[in-house]
Amino acid sequence: MKIVTNASEMKNLSITYGKAGRSLGLVPTMGALHDGHVSLITTAREHCDIVVTSIFVNPLQFAPSEDFAKYPRPFDKDCATAEKAGCDVVFAPDAKEMYPTGYSTFVDVETITSYLCGANRPGHFKGVATVVLKLFNVVSPQVAVFGQKDAQQCLVIRRMVRDLNCSVRLVFAPTVREKDGLAMSSRNSYLSSDERGQAVFIYKGICAAVSLYGGGERNGAALQGTIAGALSGAPLLSVEYVEIVDMDTVSPVSVLGAPALAAIAVRTKQTKTRLIDNAVLGGTF
């Protein structure tokens, strides 16, 4: 497995693969790879000849108050995990390589970023869209794989790709879960033991909504209510949002006529860890 830290070198490598007729798949990550990321790499492998995993803790997508500094960066372990999963190239630029002095261009997906995580993390999706477009331009992948756990991110990237006429094909891979149902996340490592115990209530909320929807419920407030009810069993979780939203507009839906996203964000009370999860009701990504 190759490790590349320079954007020009990565670009040249992509051109070389392209000329040799090899298709490229990109898995953008911030490192701290877990089985969720492994599944993204495996998915990319199924679609492409060469899998490039980017590892970059993107400062642009963290607000000043957020966990950029403490975000885990186990680089050697990540490389071993990526290689074992079938990754061919790790692209791991540093912040100066991605945002050199004088950097001043930003990609902003408006409207759909005013809801959910976008409403609670100002500037977050601008950082995400900007870095992902840069990665697309550096790697020129035919396919890029993102995890459905970051549902709004998937919708934002899909909107950006459509709007900016990007050529990449997007694949959204299902959320991988711990045995008790907690969605895998690099941030789970922040949790106290008590918080970890109660974190499963997020999944219980998701399951309650899926089950209620399965039973025929199409009222947004009722579905929202059942999630909130499940979460109330976990006093260490402070709810940031529980929403049932349209898959295109990301705006709240009062009566479901098309597939909708049930989305949850909580913050834990002891370690202030932010956790998100979601399910698509009546459809897929």
Add this chain to the structure above:
Amino acid sequence: MKIVTNASEMKNLSITYGKAGRSLGLVPTMGALHDGHVSLITTAREHCDIVVTSIFVNPLQFAPSEDFAKYPRPFDKDCATAEKAGCDVVFAPDAKEMYPTGYSTFVDVETITSYLCGANRPGHFKGVATVVLKLFNVVSPQVAVFGQKDAQQCLVIRRMVRDLNCSVRLVFAPTVREKDGLAMSSRNSYLSSDERGQAVFIYKGICAAVSLYGGGERNGAALQGTIAGALSGAPLLSVEYVEIVDMDTVSPVSVLGAPALAAIAVRTKQTKTRLIDNAVLGGTF
């Protein structure tokens, strides 16, 4: 010469050319082609096998108060001009093709757009950067040619290409002028006969600055003053800005140590036509 109005069709055509080993040059225009555009097409021809000229009056780069509605759109004449100049493909999408319902992604080059035209036309360069990035993604050109007459646009696109890791090579072609020195512009057709007579004073201002710089003057205010002095001979021209700015930061320079841009914008008093011109002092683009 092919005329393509659909972005997917244009994309497929570019892929076909690419597979056949033909290099592509893009000349982005808003139509109303004059000899300045012809020179851009000729320049693109020198660099590439296939020249694509885009003709698109981009609503995003016009403020509500500006001349979007009355901007000239002589499409058949433009196609004849482009073909005669050696253009192989005209890409002429309509606004709905470029910005379909739900469109919400924008590219913003910050900082350098707070000066000159950016300061006087809020949102203008956001519109320019967005449409140019879309055109790059649709056409995938190896080379794109822009006219130096729109100097700040050149600097904004250069910044965007560097920042977003775009693969296109930029070529900035010299300004083409009327016999009396007025920079060619589609907006010259708006001018009254009296305004047209006085418009040459813009070029006189440029020449005065170039001459003073040639004589050794390196003081920004002195160079600015000589331009303002020349423009004062034209009572029908209302000065929007006269600036000597850094080529990278686009911020005003007090003492010139590196190449600098002498830039002028005026608005005519009868037809309210906005005209711009510039010269690089001590260097090139």
